[in-house]
Amino acid sequence: MIPSDTGFLSAFVDGAVDFLSNGLTGFTWWQVLIVALVLTHITIASVTIYLHRHSAHRSLDLHPIAAHFFRFWLWMTTGMVTKEWTAIHRKHHAKCEHEGDPHSPHIFGIKKVFYEGAELYRAEAKNTETLERYGHNTPNDWIERNVYTRHSALGVSLMLIINVLLFGALGLAVWALQMAWIPITAAGIINGIGHWWGYRNFEAADASTNVSPWGILIGGEELHNNHHTYPTSAKLSVKPYEFDIGWMYIRMLESAGLATVKKVPPKLAFGDVKPVADEKTLEAIIANRYEVMAGYAREMREACKAEIATLKARQADASVLKAAKRWLHRDDDKVPTAVKPQLAQVRAEHPVLDKMVTMREELRALWSSTNATREQLAVDLQAWCRRAEESGIAALRDFSIRLRSAHA
Numbered sequence: 001m002i003p004s005d006t007g008f009l010s011a012f013v014d015g016a017v018d019f020l021s022n023g024l025t026g027f028t029w030w031q032v033l034i035v036a037l038v039l040t041h042i043t044i045a046s047v048t049i050y051l052h053r054h055s056a057h058r059s060l061d062l063h064p065i066a067a068h069f070f071r072f073w074l075w076m077t078t079g080m081v082t083k084e085w086t087a088i089h090r091k092h093h094a095k096c097e098h099e100g101d102p103h104s105p106h107i108f109g110i111k112k113v114f115y116e117g118a119e120l121y122r123a124e125a126k127n128t129e130t131l132e133r134y135g136h137n138t139p140n141d142w143i144e145r146n147v148y149t150r151h152s153a154l155g156v157s158l159m160l161i162i163n164v165l166l167f168g169a170l171g172l173a174v175w176a177l178q179m180a181w182i183p184i185t186a187a188g189i190i191n192g193i194g195h196w197w198g199y200r201n202f203e204a205a206d207a208s209t210n211v212s213p214w215g216i217l218i219g220g221e222e223l224h225n226n227h228h229t230y231p232t233s234a235k236l237s238v239k240p241y242e243f244d245i246g247w248m249y250i251r252m253l254e255s256a257g258l259a260t261v262k263k264v265p266p267k268l269a270f271g272d273v274k275p276v277a278d279e280k281t282l283e284a285i286i287a288n289r290y291e292v293m294a295g296y297a298r299e300m301r302e303a304c305k306a307e308i309a310t311l312k313a314r315q316a317d318a319s320v321l322k323a324a325k326r327w328l329h330r331d332d333d334k335v336p337t338a339v340k341p342q343l344a345q346v347r348a349e350h351p352v353l354d355k356m357v358t359m360r361e362e363l364r365a366l367w368s369s370t371n372a373t374r375e376q377l378a379v380d381l382q383a384w385c386r387r388a389e390e391s392g393i394a395a396l397r398d399f400s401i402r403l404r405s406a407h408a
Contacts, residue, residue: 023168032167036174040181041219043077046070047186048219048246049253055082055138056089059234059263060250066258071139075148075155077178083149084125087135091124092191093231094134096206102130103191106207110196117187185218194224201238202229202290203297203331213242220244229290230265238265268292273405277385279378284406286367292403296363297329299395300356304328307350321346328357331364352393359388359396 027035050070053059062070074080088102095101102124105113113120124130139148147154159178163171189211198209208228215222215236223236223244230238237244253259268288274281285292304325311318324346327335335343347354362384366377388400 023164023166023171025166027167027170029170032170032174035167036177039077039174040178041217042073043178043181044185044217044219044221045246045249046073046077047182048221049250049259050074051080051082051085052089052221053234053246053250055086057232058137059232059261061260061262062253063258066253071144071148072155075152076159077156078182079152079156080182081125081149081152082144083131083135083138083140086138087131087133088121088124090134091130093228096208096228097195103187104207105192105196110192113195114188114192117191118183121187186221190218190221190224194222198225200225201294202226203293203329203334204229204290207334210242213237213239215242215244215246220246226265232263233265234261235264266291269407270402270405271407273401275404277378277381277404279374281404281406282366282374282378282381285381285403288406289364289367292406293329293360293364295402296360296399299399300329300353300360301325303352303356303393303395307353321350328353329360355391355393356396359384359391 025031049060050062050067051074054062054067071082074082091100092102092104097104097106099107101107103113103117103120108120156175156179160171160175163175163178165171167174193211194209195207196209198211200209202225204225206228208225210225211218211222213223220236220243221227223238223242226236226238226242227233234250235244235247236242237247250259250261254261266288268284268291304321308318308321308325311321320342324339324342327339327343328346347357366381366384369377372380385400385404388396391397
């Protein structure tokens with residue numbers, strides 16, 4: 001009996017050790033890593049498609065099957081509650097970069113948002129006023145009230161057990177990665193860096209930036225300036241070199257009848273050049289004002305290049321102009337105070353650039369005015385085009401002629 005018992009015990013121990021090492025799947029470490037990356041990718045896709053574009057902004061409708069899958073998956077992998085996430089994000093847009101923004105790096109500082117963004121989220125989730133004011137039209141069915149919201153920690157606990165069963169001890173690492181994924185990518189990178197550093201396609205009213213043109217790891221959410229410019233758009237990419245993988249998934253869901261896109265970024269259309277800009281031209285310009293100003297910014301950058309080339313040809317110092325180039329097309333409130341003396345010097349020394357900056361502000365006034373009538377704004381647009389085409393500046397003339405061909 002002793003040898004037999006010893007053999008049984010040895011086999012049991014060996015089996016237990018093997019299970020703890022490999023779990024039920026028997027995967028190697030690199031196979032487990034691949035699975036972990038797939039799981040975290042599904043999580044970020046759930047955040048961007050379901051929580052962000054569907055729930056918070058209503059830019060698309062999801063079939064109940066798809067919506068519930070995403071809701072269940074987020075309960076298992078993040079413990080986030082739809083109403084809380086939706087309300088906090090809506091408040092972020094309503095008060096962006098101002099007092100009350102739940103996670104602006106310009107309010108709390110970039111280090112606070114990057115490293116402690118999840119803590120800021122949890123603190124705001126306890127604000128009942130935020131939930132009541134901004135959490136409307138979110139799920140309130142039986143399973144939401146009695147499972148997902150009431151037991152938000154149960155899902156991630158089940159996920160831990162499942163990971164250990166499937167992958168053994170490595171399942172702990174998989175679970176830790178899953179728990180850290182959204183706090184790092186969404187709370188840290190998107191909410192932090194996405195309002196601090198990157199490139200801007202549009203002069204949105206806030207400080208949002210595009211962190212990268214390749215939205216893969218974060219589902220397209222890196223294109224944050226595009227999103228803040230067109231927050232109700234289901235598609236976040238606007239440039240040919242930008243890739244929104246979340247949009248690709250939405251199109252796949254739409255093809256399967258599981259999603260309906262409601263809105264995408266507007267696109268300014270052009271036709272025949274009108275003798276004068278009319279009210280229809282005005283409508284098209286105002287509706288597509290961010291694209292119009294992005295086009296104007298391109299003209300200003302080209303004008304800067306030409307001025308720099310002229311200075312170099314004369315062997316003159318172009319350092320101040322080079323430093324000011326990135327700010328000339330920006331709204332005044334977005335220009336750092338330390339840079340403004342350089343801009344003033346550049347405008348004084350370069351009449352072409354001074355004229356373009358002045359006319360940029362006059363053009364922006366067309367949609368900033370709150371008192372002028374539609375008829376008066378159309379007259380103002382006509383006067384602006386006339387001055388631009390009579391300025392003697394080729395960039396202004398060509399831009400104005402193109403504006404006169406715009407239509408909604």
